[in-house]
Amino acid sequence: MDRVVAWFSRLIFVFLYLPIVALVVYSLNASEVSYRWEGVSLRWYVELFADRLLLETLRTSLIVGLVSALLATALGFLSSTALVRFRVKGRGVFLGAILIPLIVPEIVLGVSLLTVFSTAGIPTGFVTLILGHTVITLPLATLVQMGAMSSLDPSLPEAAADLGAGAWTTFRRVTFPLLRPAVLAAFLLSFATSFGNIVISTFTSGVGTTTLPLRIYSQLKSGLTPELNALGTLLVLLTLAIILVVGVGQLRRILAGGPASQ
Amino acid sequence: MTETPAPVAVRLRGITKTFGSNTVVQPLDLDIRDGEFFSILGPSGCGKTTLMRMITGFETPTDGSIELDGRNVDKVATRDRDLNMLFQSYALFPHLSVYENVAFELRVRRTPKAELDGRVREALQLVRLADFAERKPSELSGGQRQRVALARAVVGRPAVVLLDEPLGALDQKLRKEMQFELKRMQREVGITFIYVTHDQEEALTMSDRIAVMSAGRVLQVASPIDIYDAPASRFVAGFIGSCNLIPARMEAGKAICSGFGAVPADTVDAQARGVRDGDEVVVAVRPERITLHADPALAPAGAARGVLAERVFLGDEWTVHVSTQGAVLTVQVPSGENGAALAALADGAEVAVSWTPAAGRILPAEEAAA
Numbered sequence: 057m058d059r060v061v062a063w064f065s066r067l068i069f070v071f072l073y074l075p076i077v078a079l080v081v082y083s084l085n086a087s088e089v090s091y092r093w094e095g096v097s098l099r100w101y102v103e104l105f106a107d108r109l110l111l112e113t114l115r116t117s118l119i120v121g122l123v124s125a126l127l128a129t130a131l132g133f134l135s136s137t138a139l140v141r142f143r144v145k146g147r148g149v150f151l152g153a154i155l156i157p158l159i160v161p162e163i164v165l166g167v168s169l170l171t172v173f174s175t176a177g178i179p180t181g182f183v184t185l186i187l188g189h190t191v192i193t194l195p196l197a198t199l200v201q202m203g204a205m206s207s208l209d210p211s212l213p214e215a216a217a218d219l220g221a222g223a224w225t226t227f228r229r230v231t232f233p234l235l236r237p238a239v240l241a242a243f244l245l246s247f248a249t250s251f252g253n254i255v256i257s258t259f260t261s262g263v264g265t266t267t268l269p270l271r272i273y274s275q276l277k278s279g280l281t282p283e284l285n286a287l288g289t290l291l292v293l294l295t296l297a298i299i300l301v302v303g304v305g306q307l308r309r310i311l312a313g314g315p316a317s318q
Numbered sequence: 319m320t321e322t323p324a325p326v327a328v329r330l331r332g333i334t335k336t337f338g339s340n341t342v343v344q345p346l347d348l349d350i351r352d353g354e355f356f357s358i359l360g361p362s363g364c365g366k367t368t369l370m371r372m373i374t375g376f377e378t379p380t381d382g383s384i385e386l387d388g389r390n391v392d393k394v395a396t397r398d399r400d401l402n403m404l405f406q407s408y409a410l411f412p413h414l415s416v417y418e419n420v421a422f423e424l425r426v427r428r429t430p431k432a433e434l435d436g437r438v439r440e441a442l443q444l445v446r447l448a449d450f451a452e453r454k455p456s457e458l459s460g461g462q463r464q465r466v467a468l469a470r471a472v473v474g475r476p477a478v479v480l481l482d483e484p485l486g487a488l489d490q491k492l493r494k495e496m497q498f499e500l501k502r503m504q505r506e507v508g509i510t511f512i513y514v515t516h517d518q519e520e521a522l523t524m525s526d527r528i529a530v531m532s533a534g535r536v537l538q539v540a541s542p543i544d545i546y547d548a549p550a551s552r553f554v555a556g557f558i559g560s561c562n563l564i565p566a567r568m569e570a571g572k573a574i575c576s577g578f579g580a581v582p583a584d585t586v587d588a589q590a591r592g593v594r595d596g597d598e599v600v601v602a603v604r605p606e607r608i609t610l611h612a613d614p615a616l617a618p619a620g621a622a623r624g625v626l627a628e629r630v631f632l633g634d635e636w637t638v639h640v641s642t643q644g645a646v647l648t649v650q651v652p653s654g655e656n657g658a659a660l661a662a663l664a665d666g667a668e669v670a671v672s673w674t675p676a677a678g679r680i681l682p683a684e685e686a687a688a
Contacts, residue, residue, distance in 0.1 A: 209407055209409060211405045211406075211407055211409040212409050212411065214376055214396075214403075214405070214409065215403070215405060215409035215411075216411075216422070217376075217395075217396045217397050218374060218396055218397070218401075218402055218403045219397075219402065219422050219423035219426060219470070219474070220397045220398075220423050220426045220427050220474070221397060221422075221426045222397060225426055229422075229426075230411055233413050234411075234412065234413055
């Protein structure tokens with residue numbers, strides 16, 4: 057029985073990581089078609105950096121991802137502070153309102169966003185993309201930060217005030233350092249969600265602001281080129297670098313929602 | 319009790335706190351003297367923590383005023399009040415080392431670097447944690463964290479330190495040790511301590527004075543000895559130590575209990591406190607002040623007869639329940655000669671109990687306040 061479980065878990069690992077390994081391997085394939093192996097080459101990396109159109113969409117995705125993640129993290133921080141610290145009336149309603157975008161199908165959100173933007177006369181572009189992505193990342197950023205905040209001992213800010221610290225000093229020296237891992241987690245999660253999003257982007261992007269996933273999706277019709285494998289490999293490497301920098305242990309703690317360095 | 323009182327460190331006048339329709343602290347006046355170890359003692363939910371949080375400024379009183387060192391602080395924020403608090407959870411900053419935790423207040427108040435280090439080391443010395451400066455709070459035991467919290471509370475030399483059940487999370491043995499430690503440190507630094515607890519033993523061992531609270535009211539403020547020997551009310555008598563409460567009625571200046579006759583009690587003192595004939599009262603007698611007579615025939619006149627109901631051997635003493643006509647009395651009998659005589663008796667044996675009138679304190683049967 058134990059042997060079966062052990063083999064099964066190995067199988068799951070293969071299932072999870074085989075696509076990524078395949079991606080990396082084929083990015084180094086010199087052949088133009090993926091079913092033929094013609095030896096190792098960096099050809100697709102060179103082509104990738106020559107593909108102005110693709111790089112343009114990458115830039116769009118990075119900008120939208122960074123700005124909307126920043127917005128969602130900041131707004132999420134403020135709303136979770138309000139929800140955790142103050143037992144105000146209508147707290148449940150407010151929390152529900154923030155979390156609804158998690159439940160509403162994205163396609164519905166996309167349609168309604170487009171309706172709102174066109175009614176308000178806002179042309180589709182960076183602004184609408186960023187607003188749209190903030191709508192779907194805000195619930196995530198709020199949830200992650202709320203978890204960390206509610207596990208924070210409420211007497212810590214009181215102790216700081218008791219020891220002579222004003223609101224700003226308390227925030228800078230006590231509350232924020234303890235919440236930093238959660239803030240970072242909220243930012244990374246928001247960024248990743250925005251970066252991979254297709255549905256909301258379909259409705260909110262305009263001419264000249266095509267995002268990377270939209271571009272890749274549209275290439276499905278004409279056939280995927282191996283330079284996408286190269287791009288994918290670079291993104292995987294970037295993710296690994298972030299994990300190494302943040303630290304594996306730290307990351308686990310962040311995602312579990314606990315406070316920092318206990 | 320006519321010595322010149324020390325100047326007042328904390329003065330409360332008409333302090334009240336209501337949450338919605340719920341009055342947690344009834345209007346109360348309290349003077350806490352400079353340099354004293356003052357305990358606020360009461361069962362959980364009596365309002366003692368709320369009272370303390372109003373002194374620190376975490377809660378705003380619904381009514382009344384607070385003075386610290388003769389200065390009204392009703393409009394002064396917590397950070398500007400010259401007092402520090404020791405939290406029940408310790409509230410140490412988990413991301414800072416022991417040293418930085420203690421240094422926090424001095425850094426916030428921009429103490430010069432040269433002075434800062436000396437004072438932090440001095441505070442750590444006081445709590446005997448000088449070797450632990452670089453540790454994180456998570457690497458310390460409960461007792462050590464407690465001491466870091468104390469060092470952090472006294473390093474800024476506040477006029478008053480408030481302690482909220484600080485020993486609650488420690489085990490029995492450590493608590494005893496810390497009681498002595500706290501008392502020693504308080505004497506060493508000479509800061510007024512306001513100690514909030516529900517543990518009567520802690521309050522009795524450490525305090526100069528105790529305020530007993532119940533249901534939002536202060537029932538009595540007195541020295542530990544007076545609280546124990548001369549409780550002002552039925553609640554105080556029952557809450558501190560164990561106490562026999564014999565129901566009686568005042569007749570012709572005596573406390574009469576049906577089936578008991580005149581209960582030996584300090585009637586002069588009772589009259590001085592305004593107990594009148596016809597009042598329903600209780601006579602409070604401490605178990606250790608009752609003498610047990612194994613042979614009723616040898617008991618002095620006025621002793622009450624009873625039946626040996628139950629007894630427990632505790633090593634240094636026996637705790638005995640004697641069932642008399644009027645009440646079941648708890649009696650403490652020291653081991654030794656008397657104890658040996660007691661051990662020889664059978665359950666249900668006829669015995670007698672007596673006590674001096676001075677040992678019986680007459681209190682109103684109805685709690686006036688609570």
